[in-house]
Amino acid sequence: MTIDMSQFYEVFFDESEELLAEAERLLLGINIENPDSEDLNAIFRAAHSIKGGAATFGFMDMTEITHVLENLLDKIRKNEMALTAEHVDAFLAAKDVLKMELDGHRLATAVDLEQVADVKMTLKSLSEAGGVEIKPAPVATPEPEVVVAPVVEAPVAAAPEPAAQVEGGIQIFNIALPEITEKDLANLQEELGLLGEVASSKQENGRYVFTLTTDSSQSDIISICSFILDPNDLVITLNAPAVTSATASAAPVATAVPAADPGYGLFSEEVKSTPTAPVVEESNSDSKVKIHEEVGYGLFTKPGEEAVEEGYGFFAPFAPHKDAVKTELIGDDTPVTAEAKAATAEVAASKPVTPAAATENKTPARRETDKAPAASAETSSIRVGVEKVDQLINLVGELVITQAMIEQRVSKLDPINNENLINSVSQLTRNTRDLQESVMSIRMMPMDFVFSRFPRMVRDLAAKLGKKVEFVTVGATTELDKGLIERIVDPLTHLVRNSVDHGVESPEKRKATGKPETGKLTLSAAHKGGSIVIEVTDDGAGLNRDKLLAKASANGLQVSESMSDTEVFNLIFAPGFSTAEVVTDVSGRGVGMDVVKRNITSMGGTVEIRSALGYGTTISIALPLTLAILDGMSVSLGESLYVIPLNLIVETMQPKMEDIKTVTNEGLMIHVRGEYLPIIPLYALFKQETEIMHPTEGVLIIIEAEGKKAALFVDALVGQQQVVIKSLETNFKKIQGVSGATIMGDGSVALILDVPTVIKMGQCNLKEGVYS
Amino acid sequence: MSATTDTNLETNGAEGTGHSQEYLTFVLADESYGIDILKVQEIRGYDAVTKIANTPEFIKGVVNLRGLIVPIVDLRIKFGLGNVVYDDFTVVIILNLNGRVVGIVVDGVSDVMNLNGNQVRTVPDIVSSIDTKYITGLATVEDKMFILVDIEQLMTSDEMALMDSAVVH
Numbered sequence: 001m002t003i004d005m006s007q008f009y010e011v012f013f014d015e016s017e018e019l020l021a022e023a024e025r026l027l028l029g030i031n032i033e034n035p036d037s038e039d040l041n042a043i044f045r046a047a048h049s050i051k052g053g054a055a056t057f058g059f060m061d062m063t064e065i066t067h068v069l070e071n072l073l074d075k076i077r078k079n080e081m082a083l084t085a086e087h088v089d090a091f092l093a094a095k096d097v098l099k100m101e102l103d104g105h106r107l108a109t110a111v112d113l114e115q116v117a118d119v120k121m122t123l124k125s126l127s128e129a130g131g132v133e134i135k136p137a138p139v140a141t142p143e144p145e146v147v148v149a150p151v152v153e154a155p156v157a158a159a160p161e162p163a164a165q166v167e168g169g170i171q172i173f174n175i176a177l178p179e180i181t182e183k184d185l186a187n188l189q190e191e192l193g194l195l196g197e198v199a200s201s202k203q204e205n206g207r208y209v210f211t212l213t214t215d216s217s218q219s220d221i222i223s224i225c226s227f228i229l230d231p232n233d234l235v236i237t238l239n240a241p242a243v244t245s246a247t248a249s250a251a252p253v254a255t256a257v258p259a260a261d262p263g264y265g266l267f268s269e270e271v272k273s274t275p276t277a278p279v280v281e282e283s284n285s286d287s288k289v290k291i292h293e294e295v296g297y298g299l300f301t302k303p304g305e306e307a308v309e310e311g312y313g314f315f316a317p318f319a320p321h322k323d324a325v326k327t328e329l330i331g332d333d334t335p336v337t338a339e340a341k342a343a344t345a346e347v348a349a350s351k352p353v354t355p356a357a358a359t360e361n362k363t364p365a366r367r368e369t370d371k372a373p374a375a376s377a378e379t380s381s382i383r384v385g386v387e388k389v390d391q392l393i394n395l396v397g398e399l400v401i402t403q404a405m406i407e408q409r410v411s412k413l414d415p416i417n418n419e420n421l422i423n424s425v426s427q428l429t430r431n432t433r434d435l436q437e438s439v440m441s442i443r444m445m446p447m448d449f450v451f452s453r454f455p456r457m458v459r460d461l462a463a464k465l466g467k468k469v470e471f472v473t474v475g476a477t478t479e480l481d482k483g484l485i486e487r488i489v490d491p492l493t494h495l496v497r498n499s500v501d502h503g504v505e506s507p508e509k510r511k512a513t514g515k516p517e518t519g520k521l522t523l524s525a526a527h528k529g530g531s532i533v534i535e536v537t538d539d540g541a542g543l544n545r546d547k548l549l550a551k552a553s554a555n556g557l558q559v560s561e562s563m564s565d566t567e568v569f570n571l572i573f574a575p576g577f578s579t580a581e582v583v584t585d586v587s588g589r590g591v592g593m594d595v596v597k598r599n600i601t602s603m604g605g606t607v608e609i610r611s612a613l614g615y616g617t618t619i620s621i622a623l624p625l626t627l628a629i630l631d632g633m634s635v636s637l638g639e640s641l642y643v644i645p646l647n648l649i650v651e652t653m654q655p656k657m658e659d660i661k662t663v664t665n666e667g668l669m670i671h672v673r674g675e676y677l678p679i680i681p682l683y684a685l686f687k688q689e690t691e692i693m694h695p696t697e698g699v700l701i702i703i704e705a706e707g708k709k710a711a712l713f714v715d716a717l718v719g720q721q722q723v724v725i726k727s728l729e730t731n732f733k734k735i736q737g738v739s740g741a742t743i744m745g746d747g748s749v750a751l752i753l754d755v756p757t758v759i760k761m762g763q764c765n766l767k768e769g770v771y772s
Numbered sequence: 773m774s775a776t777t778d779t780n781l782e783t784n785g786a787e788g789t790g791h792s793q794e795y796l797t798f799v800l801a802d803e804s805y806g807i808d809i810l811k812v813q814e815i816r817g818y819d820a821v822t823k824i825a826n827t828p829e830f831i832k833g834v835v836n837l838r839g840l841i842v843p844i845v846d847l848r849i850k851f852g853l854g855n856v857v858y859d860d861f862t863v864v865i866i867l868n869l870n871g872r873v874v875g876i877v878v879d880g881v882s883d884v885m886n887l888n889g890n891q892v893r894t895v896p897d898i899v900s901s902i903d904t905k906y907i908t909g910l911a912t913v914e915d916k917m918f919i920l921v922d923i924e925q926l927m928t929s930d931e932m933a934l935m936d937s938a939v940v941h
Contacts, residue, residue: 398839640822686825731873732843733935735824741841749822749836
């Protein structure tokens with residue numbers, strides 16, 4: 001039953017990433033003068049949880065950083081040190097380093113060791129600069145470490161440095177194993193090999209004993225072993241040459257308590273562990289230390305729920321245990337363990353009352369809260385692979401199609417004779433719709449997922465550029481398809497950067513123009529019809545039309561003074577176009593805006609710029625809610641059906657003869673409400689046979705994309721419906737003017753028009769005079 | 773094909789030494805072709821096809837194959853063979869080429885036969901409507917010549933314009 005540790009890596013990475021993001025959010029929101037202790041605790045918990053996880057998986061670099069971070073945080077949250085802006089910066093830097101290290105482990109990206117060292121130094125010096133370092137009360141300051149437990153750092157004042165676990169020192173552990181299979185044995189040896197040198201020897205009773213030379217702590221060993229076997233069956237003894245005298249004995253006991261992980265204790269069964277004592281004797285002669293360890297674990301080995309409910313009540317009887325240890329020191333091994341057992345049993349029965357016990361109880365209590373976020377998150381959500389969700393969505397898509405087929409066939413039946421069937425089918429229709437909606441909502445994620453990364457970026461950028469920017473997000477709860485969420489991040493990052501760099505002016509400039517020194521940058525998301533509209537708004541300088549035109553003509557673009565504002569503003573999407581006088585490392589190189597535009601177009605979205613010189617700029621992105629389903633208008637052309645995305649249709653009309661105009665008797669146009677729009681005959685574009693050859697016989701659909709309008713000439717409108725988008729490229733290839741295909745109710749395939757391309761193709765066609 | 777041929781073929785296959793492979797054979801006009809049977813997913817009738825603009829004539833369009841959008845190629849047009857009519861007897865062989873599903877229209881499917889290496893002859897230099905590099909060999913069974921086609925290479929070639937690379941090319 002070997003468990004490959006790597007299968008848990010992903011969970012750890014995901015969780016750590018979430019925790020880091022959470023910590024960053026809290027840090028940015030923190031009030032430096034009067035920090036909320038809840039927030040501080042939450043940040044501490046995040047750091048702590050990451051440390052625990054990192055140690056379990058052996059990511060020591062992360063453990064180190066989180067450790068110093070935690071120390072500092074601990075002081076602050078205990079009010080031993082006042083929070084300063086310096087601290088917040090250091091914490092943010094630490095978060096970045098952790099993220100880097102996390103990515104290093106996850107994606108094998110490069111880790112800047114210098115930066116890591118810098119951050120560590122900063123944190124350390126801050127931690128030491130904290131002035132009065134209050135020596136915490138012995139038991140009241142529990143060492144919060146769970147897994148890594150460099151026990152030495154546990155400020156158990158009553159104890160001298162516990163010699164058994166020297167800081168960073170090499171220790172030799174003897175690990176007596178229960179009977180396990182050869183395979184498990186080999187696995188275990190391999191796992192332990194990661195910690196240090198392992199030698200295995202077979203005992204007379206057929207069991208194995210590993211001798212592990214390592215600088216890791218005992219709980220590390222237990223953590224590793226527990227993936228392969230029940231840690232309670234393990235007998236780990238310290239072969240420490242460092243233990244000098246029996247006087248130190250109280251200390252190991254005291255340290256053993258916090259050192260052991262209560263998480264493992266929960267699974268322990270005392271009954272099991274006690275009988276193993278004799279085995280220990282057989283395998284190891286260093287009895288004293290061994291027993292301390294034994295007892296230490298004995299404390300945790302209370303089985304079951306009782307213990308959990310009492311908040312790890314087994315910590316409580318601290319004093320009795322001490323007694324037990326003392327007795328043990330004088331007496332024989334076995335009785336002592338028995339006594340310890342009795343004591344534990346006693347405690348389990350009666351709730352802890354002694355003050356010492358009460359304070360000690362805080363440790364596990366906090367540990368429990370440490371784990372609480374993860375636990376509660378687990379109950380309210382589950383992690384599911386995206387591919388599973390996609391598969392579900394695909395299947396539901398199929399179901400919708402099948403259901404539509406049934407519906408269509410049933411509609412042809414005699415409604416009186418088949419009343420029951422028809423009723424059932426209409427019920428099925430309703431249920432299918434509901435199911436589809438629910439399934440689609442699985443993929444929906446709040447925009448907060450994207451927005452949450454910007455406050456930090458804006459803060460850093462503003463500081464770098466010497467600007468003052470107030471960042472506001474609106475509608476962060478608006479939901480968007482996960483696929484789109486991921487793809488919108490990059491374009492939005494560009495836009496926000498641009499707004500801070502080029503949009504918002506410097507404080508002096510702002511003051512001179514009578515604006516408040518602090519600029520305002522708003523990121524908003526809202527549903528609007530069938531799409532979601534994301535806007536980046538700044539109250540900065542706005543786009544300068546004249547400057548844009550000048551720059552454009554200098555770049556050799558075709559421009560004229562008579563261009564509309566929209567057209568002029570759209571020039572910034574041209575590749576290599578930048579009006580920034582100075583190229584900074586933030587922006588101004590002219591790459592970016594064209595990429596933004598391209599990315600958004602590829603998502604089926606549109607970008608629009610609104611700007612007023614001196615008052616600010618708004619860049620508005622409209623995206624479809626989801627990539628998988630489209631609201632479309634199906635139109636007929638000859639024998640075929642085509643689907644046009646509804647959000648790109650402005651209006652439809654049956655033109656009158658007198659509204660149709662020509663240029664040189666070729667370029668067909670329609671005169672609609674004062675505008676002349678080119679008519680694109682779809683049959684000519686797609687070389688489709690049809691009997692309807694003149695616009696007055698068919699229907700004109702005014703479509704709009706990328707700021708351009710055109711009238712698409714088709715035979716007739718068929719109906720409006722939701723269609724499931726299928727890629728043509730899966731088995732075929734991309735077809736110009738077609739963005740995908742869908743399956744209609746009768747099982748036939750209809751092509752979905754790629755409206756922007758169709759408009760472009762139409763223009764070529766008209767120029768080439770294909771239509772005549 | 774009659775049952776007798778079938779048995780003969782099997783005996784042929786069993787006699788042969790060396791590497792043997794199963795082929796699905798189909799007819800285009802007077803010629804018989806064989807393709808690797810492992811590439812064949814299913815055989816079905818010819819349904820209403822949705823035409824696609826601006827594609828070569830031999831690409832008939834796409835069909836809905838249980839939710840998959842599958843392009844249909846008429847090999848009769850591509851090879852310039854056979855009687856291009858579409859009726860109830862028109863057969864479509866659905867191929868699964870490394871995950872990509874493509875349908876080909878042929879005159880008729882004849883048989884499945886086992887051919888071993890020593891039944892297969894190399895192709896001489898000839899001029900045909902498809903590049904001879906896609907023909908892996910010629911097999912003779914009962915005085916009848918079967919043209920063995922590497923259907924995967926052929927269908928994924930630029931010539932067929934079924935893949936995106938073809939557009940780039």
